[in-house]
Amino acid sequence: MEFDLIARIRDRAATRDDVVLGIGDDAALLQVPADRQLVVAMDTLNAGVHFPPDTAAADIGWKALAVNLSDLAAMGAQPAWCTLSLSLPQADAAWLDGFLDGFLELAAKHGVALVGGDTTRGPLSVCVTAHGFVEPGRALRRDGACEGDDIWVTGTLGDAAAALAAMRAGAVSDRALRARLDRPTPRVEAGRALAGIASACIDVSDGLLADLGHVCAASGTGARVDVEALPASPALARFRPEQRWPWQATGGDDYELCFTAPAGRRDDVVQALADADGGVAAARIGLIEPGEGVCAIRPEGSVWRPASAGFRHF
Amino acid sequence: MEFDLIARIRDRAATRDDVVLGIGDDAALLQVPADRQLVVAMDTLNAGVHFPPDTAAADIGWKALAVNLSDLAAMGAQPAWCTLSLSLPQADAAWLDGFLDGFLELAAKHGVALVGGDTTRGPLSVCVTAHGFVEPGRALRRDGACEGDDIWVTGTLGDAAAALAAMRAGAVSDRALRARLDRPTPRVEAGRALAGIASACIDVSDGLLADLGHVCAASGTGARVDVEALPASPALARFRPEQRWPWQATGGDDYELCFTAPAGRRDDVVQALADADGGVAAARIGLIEPGEGVCAIRPEGSVWRPASAGFRHF
Numbered sequence: 005m006e007f008d009l010i011a012r013i014r015d016r017a018a019t020r021d022d023v024v025l026g027i028g029d030d031a032a033l034l035q036v037p038a039d040r041q042l043v044v045a046m047d048t049l050n051a052g053v054h055f056p057p058d059t060a061a062a063d064i065g066w067k068a069l070a071v072n073l074s075d076l077a078a079m080g081a082q083p084a085w086c087t088l089s090l091s092l093p094q095a096d097a098a099w100l101d102g103f104l105d106g107f108l109e110l111a112a113k114h115g116v117a118l119v120g121g122d123t124t125r126g127p128l129s130v131c132v133t134a135h136g137f138v139e140p141g142r143a144l145r146r147d148g149a150c151e152g153d154d155i156w157v158t159g160t161l162g163d164a165a166a167a168l169a170a171m172r173a174g175a176v177s178d179r180a181l182r183a184r185l186d187r188p189t190p191r192v193e194a195g196r197a198l199a200g201i202a203s204a205c206i207d208v209s210d211g212l213l214a215d216l217g218h219v220c221a222a223s224g225t226g227a228r229v230d231v232e233a234l235p236a237s238p239a240l241a242r243f244r245p246e247q248r249w250p251w252q253a254t255g256g257d258d259y260e261l262c263f264t265a266p267a268g269r270r271d272d273v274v275q276a277l278a279d280a281d282g283g284v285a286a287a288r289i290g291l292i293e294p295g296e297g298v299c300a301i302r303p304e305g306s307v308w309r310p311a312s313a314g315f316r317h318f
Numbered sequence: 319m320e321f322d323l324i325a326r327i328r329d330r331a332a333t334r335d336d337v338v339l340g341i342g343d344d345a346a347l348l349q350v351p352a353d354r355q356l357v358v359a360m361d362t363l364n365a366g367v368h369f370p371p372d373t374a375a376a377d378i379g380w381k382a383l384a385v386n387l388s389d390l391a392a393m394g395a396q397p398a399w400c401t402l403s404l405s406l407p408q409a410d411a412a413w414l415d416g417f418l419d420g421f422l423e424l425a426a427k428h429g430v431a432l433v434g435g436d437t438t439r440g441p442l443s444v445c446v447t448a449h450g451f452v453e454p455g456r457a458l459r460r461d462g463a464c465e466g467d468d469i470w471v472t473g474t475l476g477d478a479a480a481a482l483a484a485m486r487a488g489a490v491s492d493r494a495l496r497a498r499l500d501r502p503t504p505r506v507e508a509g510r511a512l513a514g515i516a517s518a519c520i521d522v523s524d525g526l527l528a529d530l531g532h533v534c535a536a537s538g539t540g541a542r543v544d545v546e547a548l549p550a551s552p553a554l555a556r557f558r559p560e561q562r563w564p565w566q567a568t569g570g571d572d573y574e575l576c577f578t579a580p581a582g583r584r585d586d587v588v589q590a591l592a593d594a595d596g597g598v599a600a601a602r603i604g605l606i607e608p609g610e611g612v613c614a615i616r617p618e619g620s621v622w623r624p625a626s627a628g629f630r631h632f
Binding site: 024025028029030031032033034035036038041042043044045046047048050051053054075076078079081085087088089091119120121122124125126127129131133134135136138143145146147205206207222 | 338339342343344345346347348349350352355356357358359360361362364365367368389390392393395399401402403405433434435436438439440441443445447448449450452457459460461519520521536
């Protein structure tokens with residue numbers, strides 16, 4: 005039965021010129037451009053942990069690829085290929101077709117070829133490895149932030165956490181908020197545009213403060229974030245600031261890019277993002293400072309402390 | 319807690335000169351040699367499906383990497399890097415340490431660097447992506463078998479299936495047999511030695527007849543296997559032929575290489591394998607024929623039919 009599933013996947017997967025051999029052998033054969041470094045990210049989504057049990061198969065497919073493309077984006081890489089390992093409680097062709105609808109829709113958007121993987125029996129789990137390329141020396145890393153750098157974030161924060169909070173309270177979440185939870189937008193073009201400009205970058209998957217904390221730890225710096233400056237979508241802006249700040253500062257699943265850049269490059273940042281994919285918004289939300297740890301500040305200058313530090317994996 | 323686990327993994331993982339950036343950022347940064355193709359395999363092991371529930375953590379770690387290196391071996395590739403996605407019911411440092419003992423022991427044996435991945439909460443599941451290199455045009459594929467080619471298999475077949483059968487019958491399995499189930503040997507050096515000699519290759523993970531069937535389907539040929547020629551280990555040779563043939567012909571989990579080569583290259587096959595890693599044995603077990611499907615023949619010439627066709631993934 006595995007082979008029926010694999011045939012179904014292979015029949016729908018697109019290919020690329022640099023795929024010498026795709027789905028159907030023991031491994032994929034691929035040609036990396038000689039003047040590029042290979043960038044490899046791997047992330048798993050487990051049912052009930054990384055997506056609500058009622059999530060549509062197509063949304064699971066989209067999200068499983070999106071979180072991996074988001075990791076490539078945070079490195080400034082151009083996505084190329086992915087492999088997929090799908091554990092399913094039973095072989096379910098309708099579910100698989102829905103899953104592939106979402107997965108392959110996002111893959112096509114970024115020209116990504118699905119080149120291999122496996123299907124196995126087990127509790128629902130989706131593991132994806134994404135491969136991309138970056139010019140040597142231009143990768144965005146976590147360890148390049150410098151004292152005095154601006155801290156920026158693309159798009160808006162907190163929608164996914166607000167949707168999850170509504171769901172947990174037994175309420176119907178706003179459709180725009182729920183869409184951010186189910187179909188996050190990997191900021192691939194923004195990441196490409198920022199390569200060579202940003203000094204450090206990470207994608208916001210565990211919560212802004214936690215993820216920015218990783219940048220600070222890797223860079224040996226501290227950071228100060230203006231909590232009022234955190235960008236909110238129109239749907240989220242309807243909530244009181246004190247209610248939405250925790251979602252924006254500590255909610256996971258936004259998959260925006262948090263990056264740092266020298267203050268002298270503000271115009272370059274704005275211009276590069278304006279040119280990327282029809283324009284990606286970004287907000288300046290704070291400063292890299294000496295010391296360690298991330299401090300969030302209220303408008304009047306007092307320290308704001310969230311009740312929770314971000315998504316905990318265990 | 320994810321970060322404690324990741325730090326524990328990072329502290330023990332070895333690196334290589336071609337790893338620009340390993341564990342600890344959003345993705346790994348890697349340098350593929352300009353004159354090589356990239357080979358990528360991905361396989362998942364789920365508890366209770368791919369290993370018995372009583373399997374030691376170190377054996378799970380070994381096997382999770384071994385099955386992936388076996389896929390690279392079947393392509394004739396030289397392993398280089400891997401990523402690991404580990405889903406665990408809870409963060410358990412002792413279990414993780416045991417797991418890493420086995421995983422990293424095998425990685426060190428083949429000079430493989432663990433460069434990334436993730437750890438998540440969920441039912442016990444281990445997903446590995448293995449990366450290797452092969453010279454352009456020398457990859458071993460499934461689709462190159464030709465009428466008249468010899469069919470070969472490395473090592474011996476059926477030990478893992480015999481161990482599993484004993485376990486299912488509630489018996490204690492022979493230690494030598496159980497070791498083959500828990501710690502399969504990926505035939506990396508044999509695969510490298512056969513690149514440029516073998517016409518087609520696959521690793522025996524689902525059972526010889528099933529896997530040889532994939533070679534035949536991809537190559538547009540049939541095959542005839544002499545069931546008496548299937549090589550047995552000393553531990554397995556103690557069983558009656560009629561009892562061990564099903565394990566040898568249809569048991570999965572052996573991770574030997576089944577390959578084809580022109581009859582005119584018999585001496586090259588033997589010489590190449592004798593030179594590989596202190597010598598790898600191989601047995602000639604049949605012939606590629608016109609037609610389709612795999613036919614197993616008893617010593618007296620009648621067709622031998624197994625009760626089961628091989629490991630079923632669903």
